[in-house]
Structures are given as structure tokens and as C-alpha cells.
Amino acid sequence: MFPDSTPALQRSPRRLRPALWLSVVGAAAVTGLIAGLVFGRPAETVPFPYMHGALSAPATSAPGRAGPVLAEVVFRLIGSRGQQTFTLAQLQALPAVQYRATQPQLKRSFVYTGVPLRDLARLAGLSGQNLRVLADDQFGATIQAADYDRFPLMLAYLADGRPITAAQKGPLEVVFPNEQERTRFQNFGSQWVWFATALEAAP
Structure with a gap:
């Protein structure tokens, strides 16, 4: 636990x-x-074992054509508060958790760092609802509220302290604490959404 x-x-x-x-x-x-x-x-x-609370985050936009180049949007929240977009730096500024988990497709263990899905659901105005996480190829998986409310399921952006590579199913991936909660999450491989790009309410 x-x-x-x-x-x-x-x-x-x-x-x-x-x-x-x-x-x-x-x-x-x-x-x-x-x-x-x-x-x-x-x-x-x-309570979740947070690494850190919210950090100062860069702005989402810049005024005028002469302003700085905008950072790439890597993730979207779609909920009752409309659509919110996040750059990687903005995701990294949100409260983060960290733990070791085994990537079920790669059969390799990493120490992942990322944003709890519970916090993303709250930001989207979807607290307590089942979530749908989408990948860049439009694959999607449903995450039960009973799981993300109680356990620190995360949208991970680091593996062993480094950006998650494409070969490691990055840059963003849904991670389950399958080493700490082996019985509960041992058969959740299909819900480890990699190349994740958006979160919304489950249909």
C-alpha cells in the first residue's frame, strides 16, 4: 500500500x-x-504520496506575432469547464507523484513520475466520473473513478528521471501502480494508454 x-x-x-x-x-x-x-x-x-505541490507554470499563449514561440500542446482536458490545453512544462508544474511500476507491454520496470489522474479529473470538472483517455491514434481506454480516486494512477512524463521515449511508450503514458497493488492491477495492460493526448468523460 x-x-x-x-x-x-x-x-x-x-x-x-x-x-x-x-x-x-x-x-x-x-x-x-x-x-x-x-x-x-x-x-x-x-492522501497520495506527492513529490511536490503545484509549481509556477509558463503561460499558455503569447501576444502578437512578435512574441515568443509557443510551446507545443501535448495534452488536452475536455470536461465541464471546456477544453484546456497543456504543454509538457505545464504538466510538469502540476502536483506530481512518483513510484515504480512495470510496463506490461515492455515487461520492464521504471520509476515513473507524473500527474495523478484524480487531479486532472478535478481540473476538467470530472471528479468522481469514469474517464476516457485517448491516444494519438484515437485508441481509448476507460479508467474507473473507483480506481483513480483511491490509487495514484498517473499520466506519466518521466521514466527513471528522464523523458519517456517513443520506444518506452512516451512521451505521455497512463501508469498504474501494479507493483504496489499487484492483485488489483495485474491485468490492466490494455488500460496503459501510451502516446496519450487527451482526457474526457467516459461515454
């Missing part, structure tokens, strides 16, 4: 009285529900 990034709670040597204990639990439940409504995610969201 993945480590819980939530700091351990300090235990008080005194036991809470039943009435007080119930009020504390009730308040926590209400707080979690409000957080879910405000941030568009389930109250029971599992």
Missing part, C-alpha cells in the same frame, strides 16, 4: 468522554463533507 501522507495524530493520555467523542467525530464528518463539496472530491479521499 502507499504511505499515508497525513501526519500522525498525537494521542492524548486522557480518554474522551462518550458525548465529547461523538461531537468530535460528528464535527470531523461534517468538515470532510464540506471539503468534498467545496473541492469537488469525496470526503474519504485517500
Whole structure:
């Protein structure tokens, strides 16, 4: 299992009285529900082992013909907030996770780095919905909300700290934590979408 990034709670040597204990639990439940409504995610969201939070990202466009050359758009989010485009640098500026996984077609293990699909779904306004990830050849695979909400499935852009080459199924690839969750994700090879270019709501 993945480590819980939530700091351990300090235990008080005194036991809470039943009435007080119930009020504390009730308040926590209400707080979690409000957080879910405000941030568009389930109250029971599992913490992910993030490498870093959001970083400053370059702009998506430049004014006028005399401006700097625009970076290439490599990925699109299509959801309730319209279509959003991302360059590789902009994807790398989003909060990132990292873990080792075995690429099922290559039968090779890499330490992948990328953006959790849960965060991309939130940006697209698709939290809690099944997702469809598309490749540049129009191949698509459906990713279940129950999987990306609970586990740090990612859109990976690095393998072993380097850009993912075409031979390694890059530059962008959907990665499942199949070394940490072997039983759950051992037969998900067809959902490792490589040459990924877009994410939208599943039909």
C-alpha cells in the first residue's frame, strides 16, 4: 500500500468522554463533507504520496506575432469547464507523484513520475466520473473513478528521471501502480494508454 501522507495524530493520555467523542467525530464528518463539496472530491479521499505541490507554470499563449514561440500542446482536458490545453512544462508544474511500476507491454520496470489522474479529473470538472483517455491514434481506454480516486494512477512524463521515449511508450503514458497493488492491477495492460493526448468523460 502507499504511505499515508497525513501526519500522525498525537494521542492524548486522557480518554474522551462518550458525548465529547461523538461531537468530535460528528464535527470531523461534517468538515470532510464540506471539503468534498467545496473541492469537488469525496470526503474519504485517500492522501497520495506527492513529490511536490503545484509549481509556477509558463503561460499558455503569447501576444502578437512578435512574441515568443509557443510551446507545443501535448495534452488536452475536455470536461465541464471546456477544453484546456497543456504543454509538457505545464504538466510538469502540476502536483506530481512518483513510484515504480512495470510496463506490461515492455515487461520492464521504471520509476515513473507524473500527474495523478484524480487531479486532472478535478481540473476538467470530472471528479468522481469514469474517464476516457485517448491516444494519438484515437485508441481509448476507460479508467474507473473507483480506481483513480483511491490509487495514484498517473499520466506519466518521466521514466527513471528522464523523458519517456517513443520506444518506452512516451512521451505521455497512463501508469498504474501494479507493483504496489499487484492483485488489483495485474491485468490492466490494455488500460496503459501510451502516446496519450487527451482526457474526457467516459461515454
